[in-house]
Amino acid sequence: MTNPSIGRRTLMLAATAALTSPTARADDLPPVIFVHGNGDTAGLWITTLWRFESNGYPRDKLFALDLRYPQASSVYDKPQPGRSTADEVMHQLAAEVTRVKALTGAAKLVLVAQSRGGNTTRNYLRNGGGAAHVALLVTCGAVNHGVLVSDKILIGSEFNGASPFMRGLNGPPGEVVAGVRTVTIRSDSNDKYAQPDGAYLGMKGIPTGISFDAPALAGAENHVLPGADHREAGYGLATLAPLYQAITGAAPKTLAITPESTPVLNGKVSGFEADAPTNIGIDGARVTIFRVDPATGERQGAAVHDRITGEDGIWGPFTADPQAFYEFVVAAPGNPITHIYRAPFPRSSAILHLRPQPFAKGDTDAAAALYMSRPRGYFGAGRDKVLINGQPVSDVPPGVPTVSTTKLLGEPGKTVTGTFNDETIPARTWPTAGNHITVIEITG
Numbered sequence: 001m002t003n004p005s006i007g008r009r010t011l012m013l014a015a016t017a018a019l020t021s022p023t024a025r026a027d028d029l030p031p032v033i034f035v036h037g038n039g040d041t042a043g044l045w046i047t048t049l050w051r052f053e054s055n056g057y058p059r060d061k062l063f064a065l066d067l068r069y070p071q072a073s074s075v076y077d078k079p080q081p082g083r084s085t086a087d088e089v090m091h092q093l094a095a096e097v098t099r100v101k102a103l104t105g106a107a108k109l110v111l112v113a114q115s116r117g118g119n120t121t122r123n124y125l126r127n128g129g130g131a132a133h134v135a136l137l138v139t140c141g142a143v144n145h146g147v148l149v150s151d152k153i154l155i156g157s158e159f160n161g162a163s164p165f166m167r168g169l170n171g172p173p174g175e176v177v178a179g180v181r182t183v184t185i186r187s188d189s190n191d192k193y194a195q196p197d198g199a200y201l202g203m204k205g206i207p208t209g210i211s212f213d214a215p216a217l218a219g220a221e222n223h224v225l226p227g228a229d230h231r232e233a234g235y236g237l238a239t240l241a242p243l244y245q246a247i248t249g250a251a252p253k254t255l256a257i258t259p260e261s262t263p264v265l266n267g268k269v270s271g272f273e274a275d276a277p278t279n280i281g282i283d284g285a286r287v288t289i290f291r292v293d294p295a296t297g298e299r300q301g302a303a304v305h306d307r308i309t310g311e312d313g314i315w316g317p318f319t320a321d322p323q324a325f326y327e328f329v330v331a332a333p334g335n336p337i338t339h340i341y342r343a344p345f346p347r348s349s350a351i352l353h354l355r356p357q358p359f360a361k362g363d364t365d366a367a368a369a370l371y372m373s374r375p376r377g378y379f380g381a382g383r384d385k386v387l388i389n390g391q392p393v394s395d396v397p398p399g400v401p402t403v404s405t406t407k408l409l410g411e412p413g414k415t416v417t418g419t420f421n422d423e424t425i426p427a428r429t430w431p432t433a434g435n436h437i438t439v440i441e442i443t444g
Contacts, residue, residue: 026058029248030135031104033096034064037115037141037234039277042066043267043353044114044235044375047257047443050347051240054258057248061104064351065096066279072116075156076165082274086158086165089120090128097124097133108135110247114234115193118142118215119158122169125177138183138246141233142215145170147193147201149209161209176219183246185239186215187228192378192402194230200402221246227383229401235376237444259322259346266316267352269309269332277355281313285332287354289318294325296415297341297426315354320345325426332356336437341418341427343443357439359432366409368429370438372418374404377444379420387419412436420444 034045042064049062073080113121118139124130146161154160176182189212198206216222223242244252269285289305305318328340335356363369378401379386386393393406412431418440430436
């Protein structure tokens, strides 16, 4: 297991190691569809898309798929309310490939997949006719051999290496599909879903039958990122260099996000069904945006945007100041009124999706509840600087990074700052008595 004291500098060195070659010509670059993981949204790819654009990749060739029901069903081929079978997400991907090909005129395209997205894309290539339409598949932190191999636990799950689904993906004639170049990117030993012991699945002491290199595939080009956690292997900064190199044949010229003068933001509000997250737009959700003080999180004047969503759940567009901190207030029927505090947005995005935050059990007993969330990675004790109001948090466990949320229960009307390494975001707490909840959402 990787020493958790490995710092962010290690990841930066891994990402910068290949920054030498020129970027390929924009006209020659293929369309790319990014496929998110279990329970996620397309919005998790926002910084990846920004960095591709900053290296000259055309925005109109970058697509991020939003799976309607992103969470897998308990049994891979059995429908379940609020969740999706392996075939359901495969068919949604196939439809998106058809749409993108028609839109761009490309003969073949590239698929990039994180976590469960690896299952979806590989199923499409092997069982959905995708090999005729895809030139390159890159899986990032994918569960390519499951999270365990068992005939007693997770029976029938697509995450079980012993399931018929996973055996079909990895059985004859091989783990990669002929005619489709395949690249994998994984952590060395810091991925919670690629561990020999079941401790990080809540089964301490039970062998999983899975090794650190389980995300790798025989016959693929396999890359290792030292110290990266499960999500960082897909959405993290260190992934950019091998991912960009695999697609373009050249290293990125920069890891930085080049700012635009007037970024335009948009996205949709989605919620939950049968206690599972969905990416289906909510009708009648109100999104109000306030510019806030960068030190205190207090509102600076009247709302700068206010819209009630239609059936598609779209809340924008909104033209942002790339230097400004913002509070997004999401009031969706049947959900807590969620105050989301975000750092400045350097570039435009159409996938700034918003989802109301549910209260954790017992948190409504407090006068105010604040959650700090890192959607594109986990918090690593000893690896990362994770602070609330300048003090180290106490609810991040040691060892392999496994949690992406930390919280503070306190009083309403207070300024709270959340820090993750070099990023600090101010927020204000709101009263649970009015069904309000505060979220600090980390960008990196």
